[in-house]
Amino acid sequence: MTRETQSTPAASTRVQRLGAGEVSVDIRTPDLEINFGPQHPATHGVMRILMRADGELVTGAQPHLGYLHRCAEKIGENVEWLQYLPYTDRYDYLASMNNNLGYSLAVEALLGVEIPRRATLIRIICAELNRIGSHLVAFGTYGLDIGAFTPFLYTFREREWMMALFEKICGARLTYSYIRIGGLFNDAPPGWFEEVSRFCDVFEQKWQEYVDLLLVNQIYVKRTANIGIISREMALDFGLTGTMVRGSGIDWDLRRDMPYMCYDEIWRSGAFKIPVARGEMGALGDCWDRSWVRVMEMIESIKIVRWCLDNMVEGPVIADIPKTLKVPLGEAYVGIENPRGELGHYVVSDGGKVSIRTRVRGPSFCNLAVLEDILPGSLVGDAIAIIGSTDIVVGETDR
Amino acid sequence: MDFQAIHDRLRAVAAPGLVSADLPRKPDPKVKKDKGRAGDPFVLVEAQRLVEFLEVCRDDDRLKFEQLIDLSATDPAKDDAQLWINVQLLSLKFRHRLAIKCLLPKAAPSMPSTVPVYRASQWHERECAEMFGITFVGHPDPRNILLPDDWVGSPMRKDYEFPKEYHGISCE
Numbered sequence: 001m002t003r004e005t006q007s008t009p010a011a012s013t014r015v016q017r018l019g020a021g022e023v024s025v026d027i028r029t030p031d032l033e034i035n036f037g038p039q040h041p042a043t044h045g046v047m048r049i050l051m052r053a054d055g056e057l058v059t060g061a062q063p064h065l066g067y068l069h070r071c072a073e074k075i076g077e078n079v080e081w082l083q084y085l086p087y088t089d090r091y092d093y094l095a096s097m098n099n100n101l102g103y104s105l106a107v108e109a110l111l112g113v114e115i116p117r118r119a120t121l122i123r124i125i126c127a128e129l130n131r132i133g134s135h136l137v138a139f140g141t142y143g144l145d146i147g148a149f150t151p152f153l154y155t156f157r158e159r160e161w162m163m164a165l166f167e168k169i170c171g172a173r174l175t176y177s178y179i180r181i182g183g184l185f186n187d188a189p190p191g192w193f194e195e196v197s198r199f200c201d202v203f204e205q206k207w208q209e210y211v212d213l214l215l216v217n218q219i220y221v222k223r224t225a226n227i228g229i230i231s232r233e234m235a236l237d238f239g240l241t242g243t244m245v246r247g248s249g250i251d252w253d254l255r256r257d258m259p260y261m262c263y264d265e266i267w268r269s270g271a272f273k274i275p276v277a278r279g280e281m282g283a284l285g286d287c288w289d290r291s292w293v294r295v296m297e298m299i300e301s302i303k304i305v306r307w308c309l310d311n312m313v314e315g316p317v318i319a320d321i322p323k324t325l326k327v328p329l330g331e332a333y334v335g336i337e338n339p340r341g342e343l344g345h346y347v348v349s350d351g352g353k354v355s356i357r358t359r360v361r362g363p364s365f366c367n368l369a370v371l372e373d374i375l376p377g378s379l380v381g382d383a384i385a386i387i388g389s390t391d392i393v394v395g396e397t398d399r
Numbered sequence: 400m401d402f403q404a405i406h407d408r409l410r411a412v413a414a415p416g417l418v419s420a421d422l423p424r425k426p427d428p429k430v431k432k433d434k435g436r437a438g439d440p441f442v443l444v445e446a447q448r449l450v451e452f453l454e455v456c457r458d459d460d461r462l463k464f465e466q467l468i469d470l471s472a473t474d475p476a477k478d479d480a481q482l483w484i485n486v487q488l489l490s491l492k493f494r495h496r497l498a499i500k501c502l503l504p505k506a507a508p509s510m511p512s513t514v515p516v517y518r519a520s521q522w523h524e525r526e527c528a529e530m531f532g533i534t535f536v537g538h539p540d541p542r543n544i545l546l547p548d549d550w551v552g553s554p555m556r557k558d559y560e561f562p563k564e565y566h567g568i569s570c571e
């Protein structure tokens with residue numbers, strides 16, 4: 001409280017005399033601009049949000065992207081089909097296996113090549129393990145964002161094992177390039193499936209810890225319920241996908257509704273379910289619902305992995321694909337269910353060695369657009385919780 | 400619905416701007432050097448009437464495309480006089496997709512903004528505008544999204560020349 005605020009009555013709404021010489025003044029702060037990021041741990045990368053606030057109330061938000069723009073789509077027009085694969089690792093670096101898969105499926109749609117059964121099953125195992133890893137980061141760091149440090153350490157402990165599994169199968173821990181056009185880079189090493197099976201057993205027990213520690217923790221619930229509400233209509237209008245639509249109560253999952261590979265077979269066998277938020281802790285479509293969907297999905301992914309392990313077959317892991325690949329003339333769009341939503345690849349070929357267009361529809365990019373609408377009206381303190389609940393990876397929004 | 404059924408329905412309701420359907424086909428052995436076309440079918444729509452077309456797709460009882468999944472552009476070749484606009488629609492209710500393509504002249508690419516129909520296209524159009532130099536008439540927020548505000552040129556065009564420097568930073 002300063003002398004100036006007292007001398008300008010227009011700036012203060014209420015002056016209350018408390019005692020001798022003590023005065024309490026409400027200082028009006030209309031249209032305060034807060035620059036959030038680009039270097040802020042809660043943006044999960046380098047992203048800047050320009051927020052306008054009236055006191056503690058957010059009145060406007062404008063995300064500024066592009067700090068991590070690496071021209072991934074332009075590179076796609078300059079390198080050969082097979083050479084582009086490592087670049088796909090780098091847009092959603094928490095789910096590289098899924099990115100490899102999306103790109104490979106899109107090119108295979110043009111090639112019309114048949115993928116060996118063993119390759120398909122190992123692909124699904126890798127994609128689902130990576131989904132678990134990605135959700136572990138999303139859930140753990142979300143807790144970290146809003147002040148719960150311990151669960152973050154727990155989730156990273158399990159993710160470490162998942163990364164060790166990937167290291168054994170392809171040698172890399174983050175950018176795998178393991179799923180190739182036509183199949184896989186190589187077969188799983190001896191004993192790998194047994195270790196995956198052990199991982200599933202242990203993970204199921206640990207998973208219960210996350211639920212008890214964080215998900216149903218009253219502090220966590222109070223911090224995340226009833227804020228950042230995305231209605232059903234809004235989710236559809238903004239083209240949200242994945243956990244964001246399921247968090248708004250829309251029963252939609254590409255693995256079941258537009259199946260690719262052999263997900264339809266797994267679904268028909270009743271091995272897994274699609275968790276859809278019901279608004280248990282507050283309004284439907286709030287931040288808690290989205291994190292609930294992520295936690296529940298992890299356990300469903302474990303069931304899919306188990307199914308693949310039980311139905312594993314022997315055989316080759318890559319179709320006969322030439323080193324210098326020529327893709328037939330045409331265009332194809334393939335969307336797959338990434339941990340963050342629909343990852344779409346639109347590829348155009350003129351029949352040559354290099355693509356004409358490699359369009360990447362990143363789910364984070366589309367999911368982030370909704371922030372402009374859900375942040376206004378919330379408190380500045382809740383803004384962190386809302387941004388965290390959209391679970392963006394900046395590598396993918398900027399590409 | 401499969402693509403043929405969607406196309407028939409679009410014809411039946413006389414969707415505005417619908418030009419033709421393009422289906423993948425096998426190479427014709429009788430025609431010399433015919434490569435055929437692989438991939439997905441799509442419909443060709445007039446760019447200037449895309450907004451009305453999308454409105455029909457969204458509101459028709461048997462199409463119900465609730466979501467616009469993607470809107471992007473393609474520069475097919477350096478010597479091609481046209482750009483493509485590629486739209487991917489998705490119906491959650493009927494579990495079907497539709498790919499739409501529009502052609503725009505490269506000389507002055509301009510078309511009405513589709514934001515009034517699907518708000519999802521707001522950011523996609525901003526990206527298209529900066530990368531391909533397309534003007535979306537009536538866009539509520541036509542700023543650059545991934546590139547800096549003062550970037551010169553349209554990087555995703557095939558005839559784009561890479562800059563030698565940017566604000567004194569050498570790019571060579």
